[in-house]
Amino acid sequence: xxxxxxxxxxxxxxxxxxxxxxxxxxxxxxxxxxxxxxxxxxxxxxxxxxxxxxxxxxxxxxxxxxxxxxxxxxxxxxxxxxxxxxxxxxxxxxxxxxxxxxxxxxxxxxxxxxxxxxxxxxxxxxxxxxxxxxxxxxxxxxxxxxxxxxxxxxxxxxxxxxxxxxxxxxxxxxxxxxxxxxxxxxxxxxxxxxxxxxxxxxxxxxxxxxxxxxxxxxxxxxxxxxxx
Numbered sequence: 217x218x219x220x221x222x223x224x225x226x227x228x229x230x231x232x233x234x235x236x237x238x239x240x241x242x243x244x245x246x247x248x249x250x251x252x253x254x255x256x257x258x259x260x261x262x263x264x265x266x267x268x269x270x271x272x273x274x275x276x277x278x279x280x281x282x283x284x285x286x287x288x289x290x291x292x293x294x295x296x297x298x299x300x301x302x303x304x305x306x307x308x309x310x311x312x313x314x315x316x317x318x319x320x321x322x323x324x325x326x327x328x329x330x331x332x333x334x335x336x337x338x339x340x341x342x343x344x345x346x347x348x349x350x351x352x353x354x355x356x357x358x359x360x361x362x363x364x365x366x367x368x369x370x371x372x373x374x375x376x377x378x379x380x381x382x383x384x385x386x387x388x389x390x391x392x393x394x395x396x397x398x399x400x401x402x403x404x405x406x407x408x409x410x411x412x413x414x415x416x417x418x419x420x421x422x423x424x425x426x427x428x429x430x431x432x433x434x435x436x437x438x439x440x441x442x443x444x
Contacts, residue, residue, distance in 0.1 A: 217235035217294060219301070220371035220426040221276060221380070224286055228264075228297050231290035232371055235260070236300045240291035241284070245273055251392065255284040264289035266300045273304045277379045305381035309338045311348035313389040314362050315436055323391070324417050325355055325399065335384055336403075349385045354402045356408045359392040367433045386430050 217228040229235055240257035243249070249271040259432055261268060268288065276282070291297040312335025315323035324331050328375060336351035352360055367388045373380055399405035411419060413435075421430040 217298065218370070218428070218429060220369075220424075222369055223425045224282075224284065225429070227286065227288040228294055229290055230294060231262070231264075231292055234292070235288060238414055239288070244267075249275055250274065252284070252310070253282055255282065255287075256364070257285050259284050259287045261287065261289045264291045264297070266296070269300045270304065277304070302381065308380050308382045309344060309347075309395050310335055310382055310384040311338060311344045311351060311387070312336065312384060313348050313352045313360065313362065313387045314431070315352060315356075315358070315389040315391055316366040317394070317410060319410075319412075321354060321410040323352075323356060323358070324409050324411050324416060324419060325405050326409070329404045330387040330423040331416075332423060333386070333430065334351055335386070344385045345387070347441065348385060348389075352389060354393075355403060355405055357396050357398045357400070358394045360389040361392055363390060365434075367430060369426055369430050386434065388434065401441055 219226045219228075225239070237258070239260035241255050241259040243255075243259060243261045246268050249268065250311060252275055253274070260271075267354075269291075272287075272289075289297065312333055314322075316332055317323070323334065326332075334352045334355040336355065338347040339350075342350070349360065349362055350360070354418050364387075366385050369384045369386060371382055371384075373382065397408055399408045417428075420431055
């Protein structure tokens with residue numbers, strides 16, 4: 217599992233599996249959490265019990281800028297660690313899709329100067345699948361069919377002085393019709409475009425790291441995508 221905070225990935229890893237990469241900073245006890253402004257590059261917390269997770273996520277909410285590139289927590293139980301983290305945030309559910317046409321091109325939207333995949337917040341009474349379909353069809357003015365395979369992404373943001381954790385369900389979708397495809401301008405979308413995988417990666421390297429992570433993970437799940 218990975219949570220993005222200010223575009224930095226925070227990884228939760230099963231401690232029994234361990235990690236193979238090298239780290240620049242090792243945090244060995246809870247007292248070192250207070251110095252996280254001084255953490256550098258890739259950070260490892262090898263024994264991330266609940267109290268360390270709580271201390272970190274409370275501390276990070278109070279800091280606007282930090283220098284580390286990533287943090288990896290080795291935890292005893294991923295689900296227990298998620299519950300500890302979720303308790304520190306208001307959770308907002310959202311859903312969207314990676315839509316493919318017959319040429320295996322991927323549907324992209326351009327919003328606020330960056331390329332992205334269509335998505336949006338769940339409305340009251342909707343299932344998450346209904347949210348995914350509605351948001352994709354509204355933002356791109358297309359008709360799509362949802363496939364059961366999905367990936368869940370997490371990122372935080374500030375809303376009305378409160379830190380929010382957005383949980384987004386990304387479904388693979390197949391195009392039914394794009395005869396009237398157009399951007400939903402009242403949602404800040406100024407372009408909708410089909411891209412092959414190479415074009416998509418090029419666009420996303422200049423976009424949000426969390427969205428690039430979605431693309432990589434959905435490809436790794438061996439969905440219907442072609443790398444172009």
